[in-house]
Amino acid sequence: MKLGVIGCGKMGSALVEGAIRSGAVPAAKVSGCDAYPEAAKTFATTTGATFAESISALNADTYLLCTKPNQAEAALGAIPAGEALVISVAAGLSTAWLEARVPAGVRVIRCMPNTPALVGKGAAAYCRGKAATAADAETAKLLLGSVGLAVELPESLMDAVTGLSGSGPAFVYVMIEAMADGGVRAGLPRAEAIKLAAQTVLGAAAMVLETGIHPGALKDQVTSPGGTTIAGIAELEKHGMRSAFIEAVTTAARRSAELGGS
Ligand SMILES: NC(=O)c1ccc[n+]([C@@H]2O[C@H](COP(=O)([O-])OP(=O)(O)OC[C@H]3O[C@@H](n4cnc5c(N)ncnc54)[C@H](OP(=O)(O)O)[C@@H]3O)[C@@H](O)[C@H]2O)c1
Structure with missing residues (x-):
């Protein structure tokens, strides 16, 4: 997996630090960008990942979308077309919404993490978009599981997950x-x-x-x-x-x- 992080804020940094620490992905295979380049530079320094100027400069087959929900549309539109997976942690954005905004060939997974992920004790659920495969679900489990508990559930239960965890x-x-x-x-x-x-x-x-x-x-x-x-x-x-x-x-x-x- 080559992981591209879109949005190196609190959740993006926490997930990547957890994933690198647990050995789920080596730092050499992670690149990150942020609307505020200084944030991505700090992220690269603290995690050992590579700094990227923009989304199109990320070296990735798997993108971790960690912007605020209202910034997601612009970010998704900048992902290059072709085979790739987008794992979104943006609260409330459905797989159908994400799928309508990614370029052709890009599969999506939606996650609902919670704030204790920031200290490695998260409780998260995820669900697959229409084209996402079992291997994609494993990738999501690996990343989310590196900062706590991660369970796959039908998308119809994501509101229940939001209310509970x-x-x-x-x-x-x-x-x-x-x-x-x-x-x-x-x-x-x-x-x-x-x-x-x-x-x-x-x-x-x-x-x-x-x-x-x-x-x-x-x-x-x-x-x-x-x-x-x-x-x-x-x-x-x-x-x-x-x-x-x-x-x-x-x-x-x-x-x-x-x-x-x-
Ligand atoms: N924090 C949590 O515990 C938590 C829990 C559940 C779900 N989530 C979800 O996780 C997502 C991220 O939350 P967060 O707390 O990590 O937010 P955050 O700290 O504000 O991080 C978001 C980062 O994304 C950057 N960004 C915005 N547009 C971008 C673009 N087009 N390209 C690259 N980077 C871009 C932002 O840059 P700027 O600062 O310049 O805007 C910011 O640094 C949210 O959608 C939230 O719903 C978070």
Whole structure:
């Protein structure tokens, strides 16, 4: 694979740094360009990739489209015609929209990453355009998988993904802040309370992913009869915490559809 990065901002840099670090693609096979050339120069220096003046100067058979959605149309129009794959991370742009704007012969894959990809802990989904092959899907999995979890799903589920893993980090930030507030109320210093709350979320998430045990069973394991944890859970239930999360995800998914997602 020869990877051309269009837009060396936060997501473009994070994906390429992850891909190079994991060995998915050698730095020598990556080139990057940006509307602001200094950004592409910094990207080239930090990653070891090659700086390109423009999209047509990229040496690539696979393009990673990492511009903002409103900049994507101009970028796609500058891709040279011929056999190539475009992997787009631009939120909300459907495969049909992308396919209508790429030159003949160019296949597309659409991804929905999330911000924790910036620290190598992303949760992303991707879907294939009409002409994209199984090998193209493997390429997307390799790149996205280098900065976290990556799953292939039908495009009709991309709004649901946006509501869950796209918007989800913000829901969890609110939860961490609120748990820390509880810690402060119980007497902890703020800085320690935030660290303890965040590490607790990280640890609980790792327990779910690494043990494969259902979260309900993990909850049962730590709620001793008449104990502290069941007292806290009863309070969460009283305040409708489950229903609040269910409504948050489904409302965010609905909003994604309203904004013109899949
Ligand atoms: N950040 C995230 O965690 C996240 C999560 C989910 C999805 N996404 C998606 O990822 C995409 C990128 O987000 P980001 O946060 O990485 O944005 P960003 O940091 O602003 O990066 C976008 C970069 O693309 C450059 N660019 C614009 N038009 C170009 C063109 N024609 N040719 C080459 N480069 C061009 C921009 O240059 P200028 O600065 O000069 O405009 C900018 O440096 C967005 O579509 C977003 O929806 C991001």
